[in-house]
Amino acid sequence: MKSEREKVVWRVTLIGTVIDAILSALKLIVGFSVQSTALIADGIHSLSDLVSDGLILLMAKIAHQAPDREHPYGHARFETLGTVILGMVLFSVGIGMGVEYLQLLLSDEVASNPGWLALLVVVVSMLGKEWLFHYTMRHAKQQQSKMLEANAWHSRSDSLSSLVVLVGLGASMLGYPKLEIVAALVVAVLIIKMGFSLTWGATQELVDHGVDEETVKRISEIIEGTPGVKSLHLLRSRLMANEIFLDAHIQVDWNISVSEGHQINEWVMAAVKEHVANVGDITLHIDPEDDSDKSFVLLPLREDIEGYLSDYDLLDGALKLNIHYFSNGVHLELLFAAEQDMTLLREQVATVKQYHPEIKAISLQRLMN
Template identity: 40%
Template sequence: MSQDITDKHTSAKIRVTIAGAIINVILSIAKVIVGMVSHSHALLIDGIHSLSDLAGDVLVVVVSRISSQKPDSKHPYGHQRFETLGTIILGSLLLTVAGAIIYDSILRFFSSAENIIPAWPALLVAALSILGKEVLYHYTVRVGKKCSSEIIIANAWHHRSDAFSSVVVLIGIFAAMMGVGWADQVAATVVSFFIAKIGLHLVLKNIAELVDTSPAAEIVEEIKLFISENSYVNDVHNLRCRNMGGDIFLDIHIEVDPQISVSEGHNIGDRITCDLFNNFNKIKDVTIHIDYEKDNDKDLSLPENIMPLRNEVIEHLQQLWCDILDFNVVNKLYLHYDKDKINIDLFLSDFVVEDNLSAQLENVSEKPEWLGKVDLYTAK
């Protein structure tokens, strides 16, 4: 995703959050004042819930600015995890508010004080709250999905929780006005449990992201299948995905023809990376490891599983073949690693190749286990 698009998304997230904050202020003041004047404990609690939304809006603005910053030396993968952390704080705030409200509502429910019947203005404010919050939910969730922002989507559900809670409050106030005095306290308690459910969902979902939980299995399988359809890819393995602030970071091993050059293998990896970016909007970073064979069952922590490098091979062959081949006539030497063997292409200059020279080189005494096929070519 380009920085221009990131900046546009950041501006959109801040605009929708500020719009939500303004509506939250108006509704919070209205619900708290009317709740106190109209003797509706449920509406008053709903107003306090809206005030917690306001605190969440401030958090969203701050986190959106931080998470949109470019990667730097201290955060080479970017700042998206700040959005994840912010969402966890937002969910924790909901849980705290819900717990306090539940405690207060239970105390009031068992109190010996006489229940006071709410007045009609409480009904009107609750209805306006439902309308305002539902409109705000649809606006916010649309921006969140467009920007692939978990914290904006979480804030949208925060608005919807307000709308749902106001529905419960409306029913409770109406029932209390009809003579069911305890209905207002029950409504407040029900609202609190709903708030707690939303908060717990946000916390658990984003903790899973912080510990690098993989995206849904169907998404991972879709990515793997997409890469496998590339005709130059023989196998896809060691696919690892992780979520980061609404984005997907991908590490993958692909197996290609062992006879192609390093640059061709690298170019295949570049093409796959480009195709992934253009077909999966959520993929933000791709790291591809090019393999010439399946290596997912190889323990790379054991030195005996590592084949010798070029300088080690040449030094060994010079000693091994000293009585058969003068290395001064070797113009080029190519190594082809094939499972537990190294096949060798030798390009010789100014040298008459004997018919059985390849066999002599392959079957030399004290032959190392890694020495495979030897092919000879005369440089023209």
């Protein structure tokens, strides 16, 4: 079942494909009829757009597939890859135009007079491509699809290319054939800039570029404002197509239960997803203290600690053992029956701490009668 976003991408791209096919056929037919090399070249350019349309349809289909074993985070990066390819195509188109028209500028070739029919076809093409640019860009912004945005700019490059052809044809009819070349070189530079910008932005996303500072600040405020969260540290983000993936460490009270810490975790994730658009996945690490500037040390687990206490007859008789871990060591809470001699227990506690320096504190508690 296709998602709504995938349906929009497909619909917009298919409409663009139909328009590209019609305009390409129209320009090639008229171009060959009036022997206009400029119009024929523009028709071939439009024909090449069908390839990029096919690429978008393919990448959109892959990008919206559900996560699987090989891609546990989904396939959204394929959309980013498609954006990179389209950006490179735009860049190449700009380079090609620049080289072609620079050669014409240095040559003595003079364009032929193509007539009004060719001019009319170019105007139709330019208006059609400009409409397609605005239509595609509107949906690209709504769906937050960089790939659709890249294709929109591809349509804009075709519109500008048709404008150059229009200027060239008109200038040829008025006796100024070189005017086309000046306009073409300016357009080529603009297309190169568009292509580079799209390629660079998508490449940054492929190498796990984070979200902007304003979004990071907003996410931080939401997390720190959630009840039960004492502080936030080590917040990281990365982009996958239109989705944001987050991981962070949150500090909670050290003496709460595991289940309460988990519940705070769930509230944080719900709050972020409610107030920040397109958050795909959040991974939170629950800390009893701020460990952002502390080195990590492996401390003994329950089985080892119970082994330490088993060497002491009184401490081994504890009814309950709670263990709390901090960066400076282990804190223990021991619960005993009311009749236990606290003086003897404290003597054994001192011995345990002497031989096991990683145990920093032992709290002794008795059941009340």
